[in-house]
Amino acid sequence: MIFPGSCEHGGVGEQMRTNREMNAMAFSFHTEHDAERGTHVMRPVPQADFAIIGGSSTFSIDFPEALGRDDTAVLARDLVFETPYGTSPPFKLAAVDGKRFLTVKMHGWRPPHVSRADASKQVFWVLREAGVVRIYVEGGVGSVNRLLELRDLIIPDDYIDYSMRQDVSLGGPFLLIMRDPICPTGTKHLAEAARRRLVGTGRHVFTRGVYLNTDGRHFESRAEVQAFRWMGADVIGQSIVPEVYLAREIGACYSGIYMIVNYAEGVIRDWEHRDLADIFYNEAETIGHILLDALKASPAEPVGCACRTLRKETLLQNKRFDPDTL
Numbered sequence: 586m587i588f589p590g591s592c593e594h595g596g597v598g599e600q601m602r603t604n605r606e607m608n609a610m611a612f613s614f615h616t617e618h619d620a621e622r623g624t625h626v627m628r629p630v631p632q633a634d635f636a637i638i639g640g641s642s643t644f645s646i647d648f649p650e651a652l653g654r655d656d657t658a659v660l661a662r663d664l665v666f667e668t669p670y671g672t673s674p675p676f677k678l679a680a681v682d683g684k685r686f687l688t689v690k691m692h693g694w695r696p697p698h699v700s701r702a703d704a705s706k707q708v709f710w711v712l713r714e715a716g717v718v719r720i721y722v723e724g725g726v727g728s729v730n731r732l733l734e735l736r737d738l739i740i741p742d743d744y745i746d747y748s749m750r751q752d753v754s755l756g757g758p759f760l761l762i763m764r765d766p767i768c769p770t771g772t773k774h775l776a777e778a779a780r781r782r783l784v785g786t787g788r789h790v791f792t793r794g795v796y797l798n799t800d801g802r803h804f805e806s807r808a809e810v811q812a813f814r815w816m817g818a819d820v821i822g823q824s825i826v827p828e829v830y831l832a833r834e835i836g837a838c839y840s841g842i843y844m845i846v847n848y849a850e851g852v853i854r855d856w857e858h859r860d861l862a863d864i865f866y867n868e869a870e871t872i873g874h875i876l877l878d879a880l881k882a883s884p885a886e887p888v889g890c891a892c893r894t895l896r897k898e899t900l901l902q903n904k905r906f907d908p909d910t911l
């Protein structure tokens with residue numbers, strides 16, 4: 586098993602240590618042989634209240650170091666964990682204004698034999714072990730709603746699962762209620778951060794909308810896009826599912842901000858690969874700053890939302906159910 590980076594002291598980012606407080610936040614971890622699994626595991630999973638899952642918009646930069654912020658420090662990098670679903674992608678442990686968060690890239694790292702479902706389960710298993718309670722994500726989406734323009738930002742408040750994945754879960758004994766799937770408190774902080782960063786650009790930040798999730802990797806046909814429009818979709822993407830289920834399963838608030846990187850087929854005009862590439866490479870810092878600004882302003886606690894009450898004990902189990910637990 587290969588664990589990139591130091592296994593003795595967590596690959597602490599020396600250049601990012603800004604003060605004594607940050608030094609004190611560094612931690613040690615080690616690898617242990619797990620006889621049951623017959624492999625080595627990195628322990629412990631560092632504790633953090635927050636997580637940022639990076640998508641296509643921050644893929645082209647070394648997040649968060651590349652932003653050069655004085656309020657942000659990388660405490661450890663190349664943290665790879667053995668999970669029940671396979672070896673995790675590399676995480677970083679970082680802090681913004683003293684708030685610890687784990688961050689991981691979900692685009693680009695995944696070898697062909699690892700399904701998106703397994704990758705998501707690896708990531709959320711780690712987040713659960715870390716005690717993460719608030720998650721921010723970003724990604725690129727295609728626009729179905731004709732009001733949306735390239736580079737606009739949308740924080741959807743609902744979704745339609747048009748993926749073919751089934752039973753993507755960590756196996757917890759929960760009934761997951763998908764009413765209000767997106768945390769309104771996270772939405773508020775993402776929107777405030779985004780509007781501050783986009784002042785004077787003429788670009789819009791929307792805080793409502795329906796994200797329709799497909800499996801990809803291909804884009805959709807014109808007929809599919811027309812059907813999705815009739816179904817009520819505003820944007821199409823490939824990442825909110827299964828993450829939205831897994832976030833609820835681990836009892837975490839979940840909110841995502843998505844950039845319009847192309848018009849869906851048959852909407853407004855044919856999109857150009859040049860636009861897609863321009864957005865991919867030139868918007869990464871803006872999105873990175875928005876995520877960190879939002880996290881900096883966010884409470885770990887479930888203030889102003891009911892997200893963490895929408896996970897109930899399942900009725901489908903071999904023990905007498907206690908209605909008082911509802």
Ligand SMILES: [Zn+2]
Nearest residue numbers: 768838890892
């Ligand atoms: Zn919430």
